[in-house]
Amino acid sequence: MSGKYKLVLKADLNELDKLRDFVKNICYENNIDEGNLFKISLALEEACVNLIKHSYKFDSSKQISIYSKVEKGKIHFTLEDYGASFDPREVLPIEIEQIRKKYQKGGMGIFLISQIMDEINYTPKNKNSPSNKLELTKILE
Amino acid sequence: MNEKLQILKERTEDVEIIFVGGILDAHTAPILENSIKETIENGIVRIIFNLKDLEYISSAGLGVFMAFIEEIRNKNGDFKFAEMKEKIYSIFELLGFHLIFDILKSNDEAINYFKNNYLKKNEW
Numbered sequence: 718m719s720g721k722y723k724l725v726l727k728a729d730l731n732e733l734d735k736l737r738d739f740v741k742n743i744c745y746e747n748n749i750d751e752g753n754l755f756k757i758s759l760a761l762e763e764a765c766v767n768l769i770k771h772s773y774k775f776d777s778s779k780q781i782s783i784y785s786k787v788e789k790g791k792i793h794f795t796l797e798d799y800g801a802s803f804d805p806r807e808v809l810p811i812e813i814e815q816i817r818k819k820y821q822k823g824g825m826g827i828f829l830i831s832q833i834m835d836e837i838n839y840t841p842k843n844k845n846s847p848s849n850k851l852e853l854t855k856i857l858e
Numbered sequence: 859m860n861e862k863l864q865i866l867k868e869r870t871e872d873v874e875i876i877f878v879g880g881i882l883d884a885h886t887a888p889i890l891e892n893s894i895k896e897t898i899e900n901g902i903v904r905i906i907f908n909l910k911d912l913e914y915i916s917s918a919g920l921g922v923f924m925a926f927i928e929e930i931r932n933k934n935g936d937f938k939f940a941e942m943k944e945k946i947y948s949i950f951e952l953l954g955f956h957l958i959f960d961i962l963k964s965n966d967e968a969i970n971y972f973k974n975n976y977l978k979k980n981e982w
Contacts, residue, residue, distance in 0.1 A: 730885040734862070737881075737914070755914070755945045762916050766884045813954060825917035825953060832952050 722785040728769045729777040733762055739783065747787045749857060757792065757855060760833040763826035764796055764851060772800030796851040802841035805830065862886050864911065865893050873904045873972050875965055879911030882919030891922045898926065903935020906968040910941035915949055938968040
């Protein structure tokens with residue numbers, strides 16, 4: 718897996734601080750501004766929370782590996798997990814108006830990822846690869 | 859008190875101001891949820907969230923407000939927000955939450971909205 722930066726998280730909501738620190742360090746090192754840092758942290762949290770809840774069902778013995786690199790005005794992340802496959806693109810587009818109208822509690826996370834990130838790719842685990850890979854890319858303005 | 863999330867409450871007549879500071883993420887959101895539940899159980903449905911010290915919010919945090927808003931509006935109450943930082947506002951805006959909640963500059967302004975019985979209607 719390519720990436721200058723790597724973080725391994727336990728599938729536990731208590732680990733989200735480590736994730737924010739990881740993103741903060743990458744942004745500081747690459748002179749990425751506060752506004753982008755805030756939104757990128759949020760998109761990454763939403764993606765990890767989905768994996769913790771849906772892919773791993775809160776089993777904190779499981780792990781998520783996160784790889785990142787910054788190049789040519791873009792920041793890339795690859796999230797790797799070994800749980801149940803779930804392609805977030807399958808639920809897009811999310812009708813955010815419906816969420817507001819019905820005061821729904823869920824469904825906002827994937828919507829936020831899609832609003833913040835410019836590219837979302839997903840490769841489910843298969844006979845050649847035991848892990849699911851979610852790739853998120855943001856163009857830095 | 860959780861060190862990541864700080865919650866302080868202040869009562870003014872029938873309005874409660876809840877100061878929420880720190881990090882409101884998937885891990886800390888249940889703490890705020892319980893705190894709001896407690897306020898509503900005490901019969902208070904007019905609530906101002908002062909977010910001047912809130913540094914971070916995710917969908918789990920926003921979901922907490924969504925979980926109660928219908929109930930308290932049915933009871934003729936509302937949530938108002940005061941002193942929100944620009945970066946927090948940008949997330950409210952991304953989700954269109956600025957259209958369903960009153961977001962005000964100060965606690966006083968929010969209290970006045972309640973005094974004038976101005977309740978935001980869902981605009982759809």
